[in-house]
Amino acid sequence: MIRRLPPLRSLEAFIRVVRAGSAKTAAAELALSPSALSRRLGALEEFVSKPLFERKHQALKLTEDGQVLYEAVAPLIDEMADRIDRLIDTGKGMRLRLGVLPLFGSQRLFPRLGELRRLHPQLHIDIDSSHAAETKLGDTLDAAIILSEGPDATLHAVRLDHNRVYAIANKEMAASLGDRPDLDKLSKQTFLVHNDLPMSFEAWKRTLHLENLEPHAIDHFDSGQLILEAAAQGLGIAIMHDDHFTRSHDSRLARVYDIEVDSPYSYWFVCRPRALQSRPVRLFHDWMIRAGL
Secondary structure (H helix, E strand, O other), X not given: OOOOOOOHHHHHHHHXXXXXXXXXXXXXXXXXXXXXXXXXXXXXXXXXOOOOEEEEOOEEEEOHHHHHHHHHHHHHHHHHHHXXXXXXOOOOOEEEEEEEOHHHHHHHHHHHHHHHHHHOOOEEEEEEOOOOHHHHEOOOEOEEEEEEOOOOOOOEEEEOOOOEEEEEEEHHHHHHHOOOOOHHHXXXXXXXXXXXXXXXXXXXXXXXXXXXXXXXXXXXXXXXHXXXXXXXXXXXXXXXXXXXXXXXXXXXXXXXXXXXOEOOOEEEEEEOHHHHHOHHHHHHHHHHXXXXX
C-alpha cells in the first residue's frame, strides 16, 4: 500500500518560498496570487500538522519544523526533477538554464558563445537575465553568473574577476571636473549607482577622502547598459567597474580621476554543488574556466 503523500504543488510552493526568501517573489515565479500561494502553504501545514513558518508583518520565517522539513524534502524534490529531466531527454541535445546579468551577457558572455557552440553544438542555453538568480538555483536555474561580495557558502562558486571602481562620465563632464577631486564641483553633480553595486559609491568616496560628499542627487539603475548610456548622455557620473568601462568601447565616455579604488564586488559563477553532476552544467563550467570568461 502506497502511503499518502503531501500535495506536490504545496511542496513546490514551500521550497520556492524558502529559496526565494519572499512569498511575493515565489508567487510571481509560480504565477500565483498571494492568496493562492498561502492556500498551498496552508495545505502543507495541515498535512504535517505543524506550523512551518512564523508570519510577522507579511514576512515568512521558517520554524524549526519547517527547517527540518526543508532539509529533508528539498534534495529529494531536486533529485526527482533531475530524473524526470533525464527521462524526457530525447538525446538530441542538452539544455542549460543559466542566470546572467545583462551587461555581463552582452560584454563578456555572448561574444564568446560561438566558441562554446563550436565545441559542443548539442548544448543549448536558456538565459534568465532577471535579478536574485541565487534564489532560483536548483529550481528554475541550473547555474548563474552573479555580482556579489561573496556568494552563499553552501554554493559551488568560482570567482571570475577582481575589479576596480570607476567613476565614469561623458568626456565633456569629465574634463570639467579636472584631474583632482573637488568637493564643491562634485557636490553639484548627479551620481548614477547600480542596484547591484550599492557599496561601490561609498568605497569610491572613502578612497578619495570624500566621506562628506553629498551630491546633488543619486539616481539608481538596475541595468548596466542603461547606466552607461545615461552617463554618455551627460545625465550624471556612473559608479561602475573598470571592466564595464573598458569593454563598453564607448568613445563618448571617460574616467573621472585616475585613482585606484578596490571594488567590494566581483562576478561569480555559482551553482548548487550537486548541479556539477549535470553534463550541461559541467561542460559550461569547464569551458568558462578554460576561456577565462
